[in-house]
Amino acid sequence: MAPAAAPLPVVISTQAEAAALPAHLAPLADRARDYVEAASSANTRRAYASDWKHFSAWCRRQNLEPLHVDPQLVGLYITACASGAATPDRVPSSVGTIERRLSALSWNFAQRGQPLDRKDRHIATVLAGIRNTHGRPPLQKEAVLPEDLIAMLETLDRGTLRGLRDRAMLLLGFAGGLRRSEIVALDAGRDQTEDGRGWVEILDKGMLVTLRGKNGWREVEIGRGSSDSTCPVVALQTWLKLAKIGHGPLFRRVTGQGKEVGPDRLTDQQVARLVKRAALAAGVRADLTEGEREMKFAGHSLRAGLASSAEVDERYVQKQLGHASAEMTRRYQRRRDRFRVNLTKAAGL
Structure with a gap:
């Protein structure tokens, strides 16, 4: 009896694995x-690749082999990250960065068929x-409130396509409570591009945005x-009409001194830069230094702005932002009435 063939790996992640397959299975x-x-976002893949490179560089400096999973070695690595010994510049990594790097190592080892047990005492106890x-409280981005957004819109040039596009992005991101990656992933209609992650439909009373986020559609x-x-x-209708967009990516690069629309989709980093640039130009949080203001604003400022200013029942805000829990929504609310429910008085004191 011929020996049973070895099962094919679920993920063909290396050239060596691909070469070992029959030619007809190459496609x-x-x-x-x-x-x-497609299982993870481009941002996640970039972060995981950067974190694996960081781990590999640390291993090389210690004359160690990074390709074999070793919980004790990983425990030493995260210790080096926390103490600042993982990089030549001796800068300690934050707890959030260390947790992300652990996730990156777990993913990379899994792709190599070597699962990393994060519950191992060498990792779990050290972490x-x-x-x-x-551990420190999370550093939150400043919320762009309605009065801030209006001032930011006034800094945009309405006479150029770039200004009209940026106006539509800011308003859509704020009113929809969208992530920056969700804004740029939208198409003008359903199933129009391979890299699209959603589309818009304009109705009489408003706009319906269908998108694929972190937790599904x-x-x-x-x-x-x-x-x-x-x-x-x-704002969106004006941009689509003057940019002559009826198919494909909703928000695209504008060239030719802001007067020509190209075919390429914007990146999510461009949304973050737009929010930061417009907030600085509008003088939002002028009480801070310019350096402090640059650190305060990013794409999440739009989501935080909607969550902080929409005076409706919290569950509607939670639904709009796509959060699984009300607690996550409250993290975005920068100026909610924290003492609306007074349990001290309710208890009789």
Whole structure:
């Protein structure tokens, strides 16, 4: 009896693995790699690649082999990260960065068929100590409130396509409570591009945004504003009409001194830069230094702004932002009424 053939790996992640397959399965191997990439966002893949490079560089400096999974070695690595010994510049990593690097190592080892047990005492106990010693409250981005957003819109040039595009992005991101990656991933219609992650549909009373976020597909309703000057639907319609976009990516690069629209989709980093640039130009948080202000604003400022200023029942804000819990939504609320429910008085004191 002929020996049973070895099972094919679920993920063909290396050239050596691909070469070991029969030639007629090569197209499937290529497709499998495409699906592996689609399993995580481009930002996540970039971060994981950077973190693996960081780990490998540290191992080389210690004359160690990074390709064999060793919980004790990983425990020493995160200790070096926390103490500043993982890089030549001796800068300690934050707890959040260390946790992300652990996730990156777990993912990379898994792709090599060597699962990393993060519950191993060499990792779990060290990480618990790092959290207790170096844990800090999260640094939150400044919320862009409605009055801030209006001032930011006034800094944009309405006479150029770039200005109209940026106006539509800011209003859509704020009113929809969208992540920066969700804003740029939208298409003008359903199933129009391979890299699209959603589309818009303009209706009489507003706009319906269907998108694929971190937790699957969801719909976001964006109503029309009380004024055309601050209405996200009007801003988007104006941009689409003058940019002559009826198919493909919603927000694209503009060239030729802001007058020509190209075919390429914007990146999420460009949304963050837009928020930062417009906030600085509008003088938002002028009480801070310019350096402090640059650190305060990013793409999440739009989501935090909606969560902080929409005076409706919290569950509606939670639904709009796509959060699984009300506690996550509250993290975005920068100026909510924290003492609306007074349990001290309710208890009779």
